[in-house]
Amino acid sequence: MNRRNFLAQSALTAAGSLMIPNFLKAYELSAMGTPLAPSGKILVIVQLSGGNDGLNTVVPYRNDIYYRERPTIAIPADKVLPLNDEIGLHPAMEPLRALYDDGLLTVINNVGYPNPDRSHFRSMDIWQTASDSSQYKTSGWVGRYLDSACAGKVQQPFRTIEVDDTLSLAMKGETLNGMSLLDPKKLYNQTRSKLITGLSHEHPDEHQSVAYLYKTLAETVSSADYVFEKTKQKHAVSGTTYPNHELGHRLHTVSQLIQSGLGTSVYYVSISGFDTHINQPGQQARLLGQYAEAVGAFMADLKGAGRQNDVMLMTFSEFGRRVKQNASNGTDHGTASNVFLIGGGLPSRRVLNEAPNLSKLTDGDLTYTVDFRQIYATLLHDYLGADDVAILGRSFEPLKLV
Amino acid sequence: MDTYEKNRQAQVRYLYSRAAFGATPAELTQAVEQPLRKTIRQLFHNSASVSDLIVVEPEQNQTRPVLRQLVRDGQLDKEMLRERIKQNAQKIRDLNLLWVDRMAAGSGALREKMALFWHGHFACRPSGQNALFMQQYINTIRRHALGKFSDLLMGVSKEPAMLQFLNNQQNRKNAPNENFAREVMELFTLGRGNYSEHDVKEAARAFTGWQYTPAGQFVFRERVHDEGDKTIFGKTGPFVGEDVIAALLANRQTARFVTSKLYRYFVNETEDKKRVDELADQFYKSGYDITDLMETMFGADWFYDARNVGAHIKSPVELLAGMRHTLGITFDQPQPQIFVQRTLGQTLFYPPNVAGWPGGRSWIDSSSLLFRMQLPAYVLKAAEVTIRPKEDGDVNTETLARKGGNNFRTTVDWPAFEGAFATVDDQKLTDAIAGALLPFALRPDQRTLIVSQAGTANDRSQRIRSLTVSIMALPEYQLS
Numbered sequence: 001m002n003r004r005n006f007l008a009q010s011a012l013t014a015a016g017s018l019m020i021p022n023f024l025k026a027y028e029l030s031a032m033g034t035p036l037a038p039s040g041k042i043l044v045i046v047q048l049s050g051g052n053d054g055l056n057t058v059v060p061y062r063n064d065i066y067y068r069e070r071p072t073i074a075i076p077a078d079k080v081l082p083l084n085d086e087i088g089l090h091p092a093m094e095p096l097r098a099l100y101d102d103g104l105l106t107v108i109n110n111v112g113y114p115n116p117d118r119s120h121f122r123s124m125d126i127w128q129t130a131s132d133s134s135q136y137k138t139s140g141w142v143g144r145y146l147d148s149a150c151a152g153k154v155q156q157p158f159r160t161i162e163v164d165d166t167l168s169l170a171m172k173g174e175t176l177n178g179m180s181l182l183d184p185k186k187l188y189n190q191t192r193s194k195l196i197t198g199l200s201h202e203h204p205d206e207h208q209s210v211a212y213l214y215k216t217l218a219e220t221v222s223s224a225d226y227v228f229e230k231t232k233q234k235h236a237v238s239g240t241t242y243p244n245h246e247l248g249h250r251l252h253t254v255s256q257l258i259q260s261g262l263g264t265s266v267y268y269v270s271i272s273g274f275d276t277h278i279n280q281p282g283q284q285a286r287l288l289g290q291y292a293e294a295v296g297a298f299m300a301d302l303k304g305a306g307r308q309n310d311v312m313l314m315t316f317s318e319f320g321r322r323v324k325q326n327a328s329n330g331t332d333h334g335t336a337s338n339v340f341l342i343g344g345g346l347p348s349r350r351v352l353n354e355a356p357n358l359s360k361l362t363d364g365d366l367t368y369t370v371d372f373r374q375i376y377a378t379l380l381h382d383y384l385g386a387d388d389v390a391i392l393g394r395s396f397e398p399l400k401l402v
Numbered sequence: 403m404d405t406y407e408k409n410r411q412a413q414v415r416y417l418y419s420r421a422a423f424g425a426t427p428a429e430l431t432q433a434v435e436q437p438l439r440k441t442i443r444q445l446f447h448n449s450a451s452v453s454d455l456i457v458v459e460p461e462q463n464q465t466r467p468v469l470r471q472l473v474r475d476g477q478l479d480k481e482m483l484r485e486r487i488k489q490n491a492q493k494i495r496d497l498n499l500l501w502v503d504r505m506a507a508g509s510g511a512l513r514e515k516m517a518l519f520w521h522g523h524f525a526c527r528p529s530g531q532n533a534l535f536m537q538q539y540i541n542t543i544r545r546h547a548l549g550k551f552s553d554l555l556m557g558v559s560k561e562p563a564m565l566q567f568l569n570n571q572q573n574r575k576n577a578p579n580e581n582f583a584r585e586v587m588e589l590f591t592l593g594r595g596n597y598s599e600h601d602v603k604e605a606a607r608a609f610t611g612w613q614y615t616p617a618g619q620f621v622f623r624e625r626v627h628d629e630g631d632k633t634i635f636g637k638t639g640p641f642v643g644e645d646v647i648a649a650l651l652a653n654r655q656t657a658r659f660v661t662s663k664l665y666r667y668f669v670n671e672t673e674d675k676k677r678v679d680e681l682a683d684q685f686y687k688s689g690y691d692i693t694d695l696m697e698t699m700f701g702a703d704w705f706y707d708a709r710n711v712g713a714h715i716k717s718p719v720e721l722l723a724g725m726r727h728t729l730g731i732t733f734d735q736p737q738p739q740i741f742v743q744r745t746l747g748q749t750l751f752y753p754p755n756v757a758g759w760p761g762g763r764s765w766i767d768s769s770s771l772l773f774r775m776q777l778p779a780y781v782l783k784a785a786e787v788t789i790r791p792k793e794d795g796d797v798n799t800e801t802l803a804r805k806g807g808n809n810f811r812t813t814v815d816w817p818a819f820e821g822a823f824a825t826v827d828d829q830k831l832t833d834a835i836a837g838a839l840l841p842f843a844l845r846p847d848q849r850t851l852i853v854s855q856a857g858t859a860n861d862r863s864q865r866i867r868s869l870t871v872s873i874m875a876l877p878e879y880q881l882s
Contacts, residue, residue, distance in 0.1 A: 049795035120795040121527070125755055134584075138760040157768055165789040166745060167767045169754070177767040186788070190772050195875055198851040209713050210842070212763055213771065213877035220768035272793035278480075318795065328480065 032226060036149050036159045036265040038385040041344065044254055044267045044298075044313040045142070045170075046247075048291070050274030051120065052317035054337030055356065055366075056284060058107055061088050065358035069324040073280050073331070083107065086355045092289035095296025096340075103348025104299060104308070105340060106401065108375065110356055112336035112368025116319060120275070120333075123318040128170035130373050130392050141376055142266050143173030144391045145384070149265070150176055155215075158223040161257065162268040163250045171268055177216075178266070179223055183253055188228035191221045230260040240301035243293045247271045251298040259305050265384060274317060278328040291315070299343055312344025312383060316372065322364060336368040339375055344383060346401060374399055410434050411837060414441060416711050419841070419882035420668055421445050421700050422511035424724035427822030427838045429508070442700050446693060449513035449548060454541045455504065457496040463534035464490070465616050493533030498743075498750040499736045501540065502719065506726035516547035516692070518719060519667050521750070522758035523660075524558045524590060526567045528751060534618050535563035536751055551660060551690035552651050555590060559647060562614035568756070570612050575628040580606040583646070585756050591650040593659040597635075604632040608641040657686035661695065668699060670710045671762045677704065712841030712881045715765050718746035720882070721774065725874065728839065730815025731781060738810050742777065744791035746770050752794075766880070778874035780810045782867070820866050828862075835869050840878045848876065 035041075060066045061077040062085065080088035081097040087107075089097050099105045115133040117123045122133075129137035139147075146160050160178035162171050171178035181187040191197065199214070200221040242252040247269070254267045271291065276283050295313060302308040320337030336356070356366045377396040380388035389395050414433040418425035422445060425433070433441045464472075469486050472478040478486070505514040520543045528536045539561045546554035558564055565571060570582040583606035587597045611627030614620055622642075632641045635649055650656050661682035662673055681695060688694045699705055716724065722742050725731065733739060743749040747770065748759055766774075773789060780787050787810060826834045832853055836844045844852065856868040873879065 049793060051795065121752075122755055124795060136755055136757040138764060164792060166747075166769050166792050168792070172764065172767065179768040181769075182789075190776070195851065195855055195872060196772075196775065199848075199877065207709075207712055207842075209715055209881050210878065213715075213766060213880060216766055216768060216771050217775075217877060220772060223768070270792065272795055275796055278484075 032156065032158075033230075033261050033263045035263055036156075037383075039383065040310065041383050041385075042258060042265055042267070042311045043344075043379060043384060044251075044311060045269070046251075046291070046295070046313060046315045047168075047170075047268070047270035048274050048287075048315060048317040049120075049124070049270050049272040050276070050317070051123075051319045051321055051333055052274040052287075052337060053276060053280065053284060053331050053334075054109075054317070054320035055323065056280070057090050057093075057288060058083070058087050058109065058338045058355075059090060060086060060355050060358065062086055063355075063358055065323075069358070071325070072329055073325045083351055087351065090285065090288050092285040093292035096292040098296065099299055099342055100349060104343050104346070106342075106346055106350045106352055108339045108341070108352045108370055108399070109354060110336045110366060110369040111316070111339045111372050111375065112319070112366070113371055113373070114368075116335040116365070116368070118319065118333040118335070120318060125169065127316060127318050127372060128168060130376055138172075139174045140168065140170035140172050141391060142170045142268060143177060145173075145266065145380060145386055146171075146176045146178055147173040148387055148391050155219060156223070156263075157219050158227055158262060159264055160266040160268070161227075161262075161264050163253050163257075164268075164270065168268060168270070178268070179220065181224070181227065182250075184224070184228045184231045184257070187224045191224045196221060227257070227262060230262055231256055233260065240297055240304060242297045242301075243290065245290050245294070247290055247294040248297065251294045252301075255298055255301045255305075258302070258307065258311060276321070277326065277330040277332060280325075280330040295342060302343065308343050309345035312346070312379070313340075313342040314375070314379065315340040315342075320366060323358060323361060323366065324364060334365045335362070336366040339370075339372065341375075341401070352399065352401075370399070371396060407434055408837065410438075412711070412841075413438060413706050415838065416706065416841060416882070417441065417445075417700060419724070420515075420714070421696070422508070422515055422727075423505050423720060424728045424882075425838075426508070426728055426730070427819060430838055431822060439701065442697065445512045445700075446548070446697065449510045452510070452513060452545055455497060455500050455537060455544070457500060458493050458533045458537060460534060460618060463532070463618070465532055465534075466490075466530040467616060487531055490531040490533050494528055494531065494536055494751055495740060497533060497537055497540065499739060501750060502723055502726075502739055505719070505723035506731075508727050511727070512696075513544060513547050514723075516696070517544045518717075519664070520547055520554065520558075522753060522761075523663060524564065525753040525756050525758035526561075526564050526751075527753060528563065529566045532563070532566075535561070535566065538618055539563035540751075548693045548696070549691075551685075551692055552647075554692070555651070556644070556647055559586060559590070559643070560612065560620040562618050562620065565612060565614050565620075570609055571614070573606055573610050573612070574626040575607075575610050578603070578606045578610065578628075582606070582612075583609050586646070587650065589757060591656040591659060592653065593655070596653075596655045596659075601634050604634045604641075605646045607632050608634065608646045609643045612643045651690065654682070654686050657690065658682040661685050664695065665699070667714075667761070668696070669705060670713050672713075674704075712878070714882045715762055716880055716882050717759065717761060717765060718743055718748040719750060721746070721777070721880070724882075725778070725781060728819075729782070729870070730818055732813045734811040734813065735809055738780075738787075741787075741791065745773055745789065771877070771880075774880055775875045775877070778871045778879075781812055782814060782871050782874075816863065816867060819870070820863055823866060831866065832856075832869055832873075835866065836873050839870070839873050840876065841881050842878055852876075 056075055059075045059080045061080040067074050075090060079091045082088035083100060117133050126133055128140045130141040131137040142160050155176060157177060157179035160171055162168055162180040164180050165182050167180040200218045242248040250269045273287050299308060302311050316339045317337055319333060319335055321331035321334040326332055373392055373396045377388040377392055378398040378401055380386040380391055411430055411434050414430055415425060469483055473483050526539055542557040542561055546557055568582040568585050569579045573579040573582060580602055584602045588594050607628040611623045613623050629640055631638050662678050665678050666673060685695045753759055823834055832849055852872045855872040856865055
């Protein structure tokens with residue numbers, strides 16, 4: 001059975017069921033390509049897993065304390081790529097400095113949260129759920145954005161997509177989930193078995209758990225189908241060459257998805273390996289280099305497509321690392337770090353706030369001055385046009401990004 | 403099979419799926435022939451004794467501080483240090499796999515099922531890759547899993563793994579750390595909203611001195627204990643940790659909180675308030691007798707109500723252990739079982755946070771559902787696995803999961819499984835297998851699909867295998 005027949009037949013057989021017809025109706029109405037965010041803007045989140053050392057990423061190259069505390073791993077001042085008189089980027093991040101020069105990069109220093117937790121899993125949980133450090137939430141902030149943006153409307157998991165095989169907590173809402181796919185064709189193939197397409201017709205609703213499973217399955221199959229069809233029609237034509245590594249591939253996929261006009265508002269991507277307890281310099285340089293290269297290609301691609309003002313890329317890590325290096329040429333788990341915002345039509349060349357104050361540490365760690373939820377609130381409200389208070393559970397003072 | 407037998411089989415299948423990790427067709431056949439009460443008693447009887455999970459001997463265990471000292475003394479170089487830390491992490495993986503083996507083994511499954519519940523309730527992750535501490539912790543849970551909740555609570559609260567995880571080693575007179583006291587109230591006993599911040603602060607003072615030795619012994623260190631008077635729940639005295647635990651157990655809210663959680667896990671996520679109140683009352687009056695409470699639940703008519711059957715979404719470990727037990731599966735290389743746990747979001751000994759796994763619908767999203775539906779093919783047909791779980795950021799755990807993740811070579815006890823259907827007519831075969839595996843009867847359209855999947859295999863054995871893979875791939879197989 002081809003897609004059209006499948007859809008037509010599903011729409012017929014599904015009459016009377018509450019969940020699937022809405023979804024299919026939306027498909028038939030081609031409402032799916034319409035942007036979810038009233039602003040029409042797209043947010044791309046890049047998570048650096050493992051706790052990226054922010055001090056060696058945005059380097060305070062005029063600060064004696066920095067060089068004193070890091071005798072063997074500090075980035076020499078003459079190697080730094082200066083952003084201003086105080087701070088500069090890690091030398092491996094040349095493509096990022098180019099974006100800064102083009103007025104596309106905003107650096108936010110000292111981002112963290114009260115009572116920081118130095119455990120990877122817990123701190124990642126906090127960033128993904130946007131909870132307090134003493135609070136446990138079972139839904140993620142992007143998932144709750146989906147809940148909020150789709151409230152009372154058709155259910156469309158592809159509105160927030162994680163380019164991966166599995167779905168992060170960040171993407172799981174209270175009632176809706178985003179979807180994950182490493183590439184549209186792979187997911188499409190996964191849903192093409194006779195058993196799965198055969199079952200996605202079914203929609204028994206006599207039992208809540210059964211109904212939930214079939215609803216999830218139907219949405220997955222339809223979304224996989226929709227995303228595949230869309231991306232098949234339109235190929236990115238910019239000719240941008242992406243670097244040949246995982247993040248490069250994933251951002252390439254994000255760009256293809258954006259350019260195919262899916263109507264997805266948030267994309268989520270992660271890269272791991274930043275847990276640099278030993279021999280940090282080589283490892284971090286390699287990863288930051290990959291990051292900058294991939295982001296550089298991504299932004300060039302979007303520029304070519306005339307979309308760089310519609311897409312903002314945000315990068316964060318679950319925590320930064322200790323100011324003082326350890327005995328193994330590495331760093332241990334710390335607290336505040338930096339967040340990058342790239343593109344999105346922001347004004348040019350900015351470092352949003354002061355550099356870290358290395359003479360005013362808390363137990364040897366940086367003291368945060370910006371709560372990461374202020375950034376979320378600002379992006380949700382000012383950029384995506386969403387109800388930040390409902391999504392984050394309370395109000396956070398917005399940042400003046402514009 | 404007549405209607406009476408079918409109903410009885412459905413009841414027994416359901417009981418085994420909740421009070422154990424599913425049943426083999428042979429177990430079902432046997433249980434159908436006896437009163438339900440006898441089957442329930444048998445489940446408890448088979449779980450009466452317990453033997454520890456052992457992957458590391460106490461004298462072999464080298465904690466991180468010990469290893470660091472060896473480095474300082476020049477007995478270990480950096481490379482060897484890294485190797486040792488990795489070996490410790492591998493021991494925790496071995497403990498995980500050994501425990502899954504016990505779950506899948508069948509006999510004693512009720513105890514392991516309870517222990518899995520308690521592991522989520524008393525959520526704990528290894529700090530510093532200390533395998534010995536995790537081994538002690540899980541064996542304490544398994545030992546008391548069907549005993550008195552009071553013993554379980556006290557035992558787990560004094561486990562080095564827990565004291566370490568909740569930072570009670572840093573809880574000292576003049577430098578309190580309230581983490582442990584708070585979680586004991588919020589997560590282990592009363593639940594949020596049933597104590598004050600003041601109670602937490604004062605209880606934390608009572609828990610000062612609850613520490614452990616590197617060898618894994620609980621110790622009370624008087625030096626760091628705050629001997630002053632504390633006021634907790636309106637009573638004042640020079641309380642120690644044991645007094646706090648006793649006060650928490652004396653509070654009926656503890657019975658209510660724990661019973662409610664057990665009900666939601668073993669019966670239905672949607673709580674029946676009146677029923678839980680009654681059960682909690684009984685639990686309290688019995689002196690927190692867990693066996694007594696669970697026997698009442700499994701024996702009650704309402705336990706078998708249609709709205710409860712099939713309402714529970716299996717956790718990844720329940721799914722894995724259940725599949726293994728029902729089909730007598732052994733993995734040639736056990737590593738893929740960690741891969742499955744990670745991909746589906748439930749790695750034993752690595753709960754997401756102190757609140758444990760949220761469970762229910764949170765297990766299911768687009769990718770996890772597709773993976774779950776493909777799992778039978780991976781496990782039973784060694785189909786190629788093309789997906790990869792996310793890395794968790796921690797340099798120490800990342801190396802573990804990568805290797806051999808997708809090498810699903812297994813041995814299945816097909817003769818035993820097929821044998822149980824030897825006398826079933828060909829026409830009835832599909833429904834008979836479904837009856838042993840699913841909480842609901844197949845709908846006609848499902849049956850047609852399943853049968854068409856099995857193709858034209860004339861060989862009965864091939865046919866049974868193919869039907870089983872397809873039936874296990876149904877969304878309904880995710881439910882118990």
